[in-house]
Amino acid sequence: MRSRKRHAARLSAARQAGKIGKIELSTSSDDRQERTEDRMPQTITTGIKALCEAAEREIETLAIDDAVKLAGNDGVVLVDIRDIRELQREGKVPGAFHCPRGMLEFWIDPESPYHKPIFAQDKKFVFFCAGGMRSALAAQAAHRMGLQPVAHIRGGFGAWKKAGGPVDLPETMPGEGKKF
Numbered sequence: 136m137r138s139r140k141r142h143a144a145r146l147s148a149a150r151q152a153g154k155i156g157k158i159e160l161s162t163s164s165d166d167r168q169e170r171t172e173d174r175m176p177q178t179i180t181t182g183i184k185a186l187c188e189a190a191e192r193e194i195e196t197l198a199i200d201d202a203v204k205l206a207g208n209d210g211v212v213l214v215d216i217r218d219i220r221e222l223q224r225e226g227k228v229p230g231a232f233h234c235p236r237g238m239l240e241f242w243i244d245p246e247s248p249y250h251k252p253i254f255a256q257d258k259k260f261v262f263f264c265a266g267g268m269r270s271a272l273a274a275q276a277a278h279r280m281g282l283q284p285v286a287h288i289r290g291g292f293g294a295w296k297k298a299g300g301p302v303d304l305p306e307t308m309p310g311e312g313k314k315f
Contacts, residue, residue, distance in 0.1 A: 183268065186272060187268050187271045187272065189275075190271040190272050190274065190275035191271050191287075193275050193278060193279075194271070194274045194275050194278050194285055194286060194287060195274075195284070195285070195286035195287075196271070196286065196287060196288075196289050197261065197286050197287070197288050197289065198289060199288065199289060199290050199294040199295060199297075199298045199300075200298065202261065202263070202288040202289075202295065202300075203295065203298055203299070203300040205261060206228065206229070206230070206300060206301055207230065210258055210259060211258060211259045211260075211261055212232055212253060212256065212258050212259070212260050212261070213228055213230065213231040213232065213261050213263065214231065214232050214234050214260055214261065214262045214263070214273075215227065215228060215231040215232065215233045215234070215263060215264075215292070216234055216235065216236040216239060216262055216263070216264050216269055216270055216273050217233075217235075217236075217263075217264050217265055217269075217292065218235060218236075219233070219235065221265055221292075222305070223305050223306075224305060225265070225292065225296075225305065226296075226302045226303055226304045226305050227302065227303045227305075228263070228292070228295060228300065228301065228302065228303075229301050229302075229303050231263075232253055234251070236264070236269055236273055239273055239276060239277065240276060240280065242254060243277055243280050243282055244280065254282060259284045259285070259286065260274075260277060260282055260284070260285045260286075261285070261286045261287065261288060262274045262277070262285065262286070262287045262288070263287060263288040263291045263292055263295065264291045264292065265291050265292050265293055266290065266291045266292075266293055267287065267288060267289050267290045267291040267294070268291075269291075270287040270288060270291055271287050273287070274286060274287040
């Protein structure tokens with residue numbers, strides 16, 4: 136309750152200072168009811184494009200042709216950081232290790248109760264996502280934690296498929312054929 140009162144006081148002060156704008160939200164096109172909600176404006180100082188560019192200056196970025204040649208290489212772990220639903224919908228790179236992006240740091244850290252021994256191996260870790268942006272940030276985080284060597288695949292899984300890299304297609308419902 137105390138927290139609510141503090142929030143209400145801060146909101147009231149911000150409103151009086153003109154730091155809060157009003158936005159109108161419509162629930163649907165059929166339902167013409169509108170409501171007004173208070174929003175504190177946010178100032179994003181660094182966008183995703185700048186974050187990814189900075190990450191790529193720190194880590195190795197592999198061209199798709201070079202990345203596809205690494206498939207099946209015993210000295211390389213391909214790390215797929217896509218969400219499980221993306222794997223189920225789009226397919227998988229055969230032999231790639233799936234590590235959801237939200238668990239990456241926890242699985243890398245040997246002190247974490249969630250640590251995965253694959254990240255303790257003396258191998259090169261090549262990260263990929265759907266389009267190459269999340270994997271740039273993931274490889275940067277892994278590198279900063281001390282995992283090495285690391286790289287990420289420019290263009291991600293989309294570029295992998297387009298380049299003809301091997302893909303295990305997703306399973307389908309009984310009675311359906313494989314998705315192509």
